Amino acid sequence: VRDLGQRSETIRRANLSAIVRALHEDGPQSRSDLVARTGLTRSAIRALVGELTAGGLAVEGPAVLLGRPGRPSPEVCLVPEAVTAVAVFIAVDSLSAAVVGLGGAILAEARVERPRGHMEVGVIADDVVGLINGLPRRHLHADTLAGVGIAVAGVVRRADGVVETAPNLGWRAAPLGELLRHRLGWDVPVLVGNEADLGVLAEVRRGAAIGATDVIYVHGEVGVGSGIIANGRPLNGSAGYAGEIGHFPVVPDGAPCRCGSYGCLETEVGGETLLARAGMPRDLGVSGIDALFAAAAAGDPVVLDAIAITGERLGTGLAGFVNMLNPRLIVLGGLFGRLLPFAEARILQAMARRTLAAPLALVEVVASKLGEDAPLLGAAELALEAVIEDPASRLEERDDTPALATA
Amino acid sequence: VRDLGQRSETIRRANLSAIVRALHEDGPQSRSDLVARTGLTRSAIRALVGELTAGGLAVEGPAVLLGRPGRPSPEVCLVPEAVTAVAVFIAVDSLSAAVVGLGGAILAEARVERPRGHMEVGVIADDVVGLINGLPRRHLHADTLAGVGIAVAGVVRRADGVVETAPNLGWRAAPLGELLRHRLGWDVPVLVGNEADLGVLAEVRRGAAIGATDVIYVHGEVGVGSGIIANGRPLNGSAGYAGEIGHFPVVPDGAPCRCGSYGCLETEVGGETLLARAGMPRDLGVSGIDALFAAAAAGDPVVLDAIAITGERLGTGLAGFVNMLNPRLIVLGGLFGRLLPFAEARILQAMARRTLAAPLALVEVVASKLGEDAPLLGAAELALEAVIEDPASRLEERDDTPALATA
Numbered sequence: 056v057r058d059l060g061q062r063s064e065t066i067r068r069a070n071l072s073a074i075v076r077a078l079h080e081d082g083p084q085s086r087s088d089l090v091a092r093t094g095l096t097r098s099a100i101r102a103l104v105g106e107l108t109a110g111g112l113a114v115e116g117p118a119v120l121l122g123r124p125g126r127p128s129p130e131v132c133l134v135p136e137a138v139t140a141v142a143v144f145i146a147v148d149s150l151s152a153a154v155v156g157l158g159g160a161i162l163a164e165a166r167v168e169r170p171r172g173h174m175e176v177g178v179i180a181d182d183v184v185g186l187i188n189g190l191p192r193r194h195l196h197a198d199t200l201a202g203v204g205i206a207v208a209g210v211v212r213r214a215d216g217v218v219e220t221a222p223n224l225g226w227r228a229a230p231l232g233e234l235l236r237h238r239l240g241w242d243v244p245v246l247v248g249n250e251a252d253l254g255v256l257a258e259v260r261r262g263a264a265i266g267a268t269d270v271i272y273v274h275g276e277v278g279v280g281s282g283i284i285a286n287g288r289p290l291n292g293s294a295g296y297a298g299e300i301g302h303f304p305v306v307p308d309g310a311p312c313r314c315g316s317y318g319c320l321e322t323e324v325g326g327e328t329l330l331a332r333a334g335m336p337r338d339l340g341v342s343g344i345d346a347l348f349a350a351a352a353a354g355d356p357v358v359l360d361a362i363a364i365t366g367e368r369l370g371t372g373l374a375g376f377v378n379m380l381n382p383r384l385i386v387l388g389g390l391f392g393r394l395l396p397f398a399e400a401r402i403l404q405a406m407a408r409r410t411l412a413a414p415l416a417l418v419e420v421v422a423s424k425l426g427e428d429a430p431l432l433g434a435a436e437l438a439l440e441a442v443i444e445d446p447a448s449r450l451e452e453r454d455d456t457p458a459l460a461t462a
Numbered sequence: 463v464r465d466l467g468q469r470s471e472t473i474r475r476a477n478l479s480a481i482v483r484a485l486h487e488d489g490p491q492s493r494s495d496l497v498a499r500t501g502l503t504r505s506a507i508r509a510l511v512g513e514l515t516a517g518g519l520a521v522e523g524p525a526v527l528l529g530r531p532g533r534p535s536p537e538v539c540l541v542p543e544a545v546t547a548v549a550v551f552i553a554v555d556s557l558s559a560a561v562v563g564l565g566g567a568i569l570a571e572a573r574v575e576r577p578r579g580h581m582e583v584g585v586i587a588d589d590v591v592g593l594i595n596g597l598p599r600r601h602l603h604a605d606t607l608a609g610v611g612i613a614v615a616g617v618v619r620r621a622d623g624v625v626e627t628a629p630n631l632g633w634r635a636a637p638l639g640e641l642l643r644h645r646l647g648w649d650v651p652v653l654v655g656n657e658a659d660l661g662v663l664a665e666v667r668r669g670a671a672i673g674a675t676d677v678i679y680v681h682g683e684v685g686v687g688s689g690i691i692a693n694g695r696p697l698n699g700s701a702g703y704a705g706e707i708g709h710f711p712v713v714p715d716g717a718p719c720r721c722g723s724y725g726c727l728e729t730e731v732g733g734e735t736l737l738a739r740a741g742m743p744r745d746l747g748v749s750g751i752d753a754l755f756a757a758a759a760a761g762d763p764v765v766l767d768a769i770a771i772t773g774e775r776l777g778t779g780l781a782g783f784v785n786m787l788n789p790r791l792i793v794l795g796g797l798f799g800r801l802l803p804f805a806e807a808r809i810l811q812a813m814a815r816r817t818l819a820a821p822l823a824l825v826e827v828v829a830s831k832l833g834e835d836a837p838l839l840g841a842a843e844l845a846l847e848a849v850i851e852d853p854a855s856r857l858e859e860r861d862d863t864p865a866l867a868t869a
Contacts, residue, residue, distance in 0.1 A: 210820050
């Protein structure tokens with residue numbers, strides 16, 4: 056009997072997880088939708104949704120009352136404020152932080168540009184803490200915060216949040232997760248992932264690749280990173296280092312790269328190279344890239360030419376990806392998402408020259424829908440996953456604890 | 463009650479599958495081993511093993527009576543003859559066929575060299591049927607044959623067994639599966655896969671990569687193919703085309719490749735290029751490669767130099783793989799497995815120059831343990847999988863039907 060009780064409790068927790076996952080990934084939906092999606096009976100859905108609403112994780116009502124257009128039938132909707140994540144994106148040119156609620160809504164966000172150049176991990180950790188402390192206090196409650204997720208432009212060891220190398224930040228073996236856990240002083244998990252690994256997660260859940268099972272997200276900024284979904288699951292490799300397309304050799308004996316190798320894709324298509332090709336100073340950062348695309352939109356032939364050449368080199372790199380991974384979708388993020396409308400033909404031509412016909416015929420190249428928010432939203436997914444996996448852990452009664460403060 | 467009955471039947475089938483999979487993948491083992499491996503109770507294991515032995519799929523006895531050395535405790539052992547697959551490997555230089563029993567034992571095998579050059583798929587299908595018909599009749603019984611698995615040196619659409627392209631065989635959109643199904647006239651599934659995709663499956667199950675979850679198998683013959691296991695599962699891509707490292711660009715504006723592109727890895731490290739580099743005629747095939755490695759073993763400096771250059775180019779190609787997929791293990795098969803002992807240092811040096819430090823530190827390069835049999839054993843896995851997934855389907859009583867004959 057004890058075994059049976061344990062088993063039925065295990066099943067209850069798994070079923071609650073299935074419902075929360077459906078609502079988190081696919082948005083608000085009716086109980087009938089949940090029956091179809093989870094395979095649970097109507098009465099099981101009723102009881103479990105009842106638990107979630109009683110615990111404050113969900114509300115139920117006509118779509119119109121929930122503030123959304125569409126069908127008038129009652130829908131179940133997660134309460135974003137009930138479980139939150141602090142998401143951080145450490146790019147080379149900028150820092151962002153956000154509070155993201157269960158269901159993926161951004162409740163508050165802050166972003167600062169950062170001067171280019173190497174900076175100690177401790178200094179950046181301080182800046183991140185400052186940025187987080189600037190977020191509205193009402194969204195930072197100890198009883199709702201599930202964790203902190205951090206996307207970073209570097210090679211990350213998932214197990215302990217150490218950034219093995221981030222050539223464009225000048226880091227080596229930087230214990231970023233540990234540092235932030237200590238400086239924030241919060242009793243929640245602090246998880247670190249590569250920007251592109253997290254970007255692809257967000258694009259698959261709520262961006263340009265919803266429902267796709269074989270996707271590559273390629274993110275361009277100063278460096279180039281990629282995140283891979285294969286067979287519907289993140290491909291992180293044996294230690295979380297997978298997807299380093301940026302240091303992929305495309306020009307033998309090419310220009311030296313910050314990573315120590317040379318002729319890397321990143322040196323051919325990164326933001327600095329694009330600026331230099333367009334005759335602009337290499338180190339203009341975010342505002343330089345903005346100016347470059349404004350000039351392109353205005354028809355500046357030198358800039359359009361620089362974009363075309365960059366697109367061609369990018370397409371050559373993507374060809375290797377297509378041959379190797381046979382994806383259905385390539386999502387271009389960051390700089391590359393902005394490049395696509397101007398250079399689509401050149402990218403596709405270069406890909407076609409280097410890709411086998413069969414996989415080429417199946418692949419589509421699209422721009423990110425989430426733009427700069429993709430890695431940030433992916434970082435939130437990282438931090439929310441434990442709650443989605445076991446929402447029952449959040450259904451116990453809590454006291455009204457005060458807002459979080461950092462040490 | 464009907465639901466419960468259906469459910470308990472589903473559970474019985476799943477448990478039988480877990481036991482057969484354990485025995486098939488890890489070899490004969492005691493009931494205690496099966497308890498540990500499957501998590502089932504001792505009494506459940508007893509009943510299910512009883513079903514398997516009553517149905518003739520397994521036998522149980524002291525290891526010594528089963529003809530194997532080792533522990534005297536009773537072990538459960540699959541009966542290879544009870545369920546068999548016909549496995550075929552269509553390489554560019556040779557054809558092989560084998561009967562492989564449940565558990566992975568090769569019961570009979572035949573191989574013929576093939577003259578180099580393009581040959582219509584229909585002609586090769588006839589040769590394959592001839593080779594299969596030459597296998598001992600006693601191993602070809604309709605009541606034990608689970609299916610036919612075919613490994614081929616080409617890009618395969620898994621869904622229907624069409625070889626989309628096999629540049630080294632001169633095929634395009636060749637309906638290989640359909641043709642062989644028709645010519646054999648047997649009422650069993652005929653499944654087709656890429657040689658390297660199947661090679662890696664075999665190496666992980668019973669070769670150089672047992673138990674590894676992130677593995678790349680790179681197979682060299684005339685062409686170069688690769689098979690990927692990521693997160694413990696085969697990475698086939700959206701349509702089965704993944705792993706085409708052979709057409710990976712390594713030398714921009716390099717020599718034209720049969721695939722239509724140029725500067726492909728395959729043109730730099732394939733068997734013909736290796737022979738040419740060693741000053742031997744390009745088209746010597748299997749016997750030429752044998753002669754080349756005999757000369758290398760005898761210390762021929764020209765041949766050793768050709769091997770070193772080839773190893774270096776191969777290492778450059780592998781670097782891209784390591785950066786992209788962060789594998790723990792690279793298994794070199796076919797030609798490359800033979801090359802490794804002579805060129806290990808050059809391969810590793812070239813990899814190190816192009817690979818990021820973090821993933822490089824984790825990866826090991828080893829030679830295939832199954833050699834030329836890897837794709838063949840992988841093809842057998844493909845054909846046996848349905849029985850391993852549902853062995854209960856094989857436990858019904860069968861008549862003693864005569865040996866299979868082809869039309």
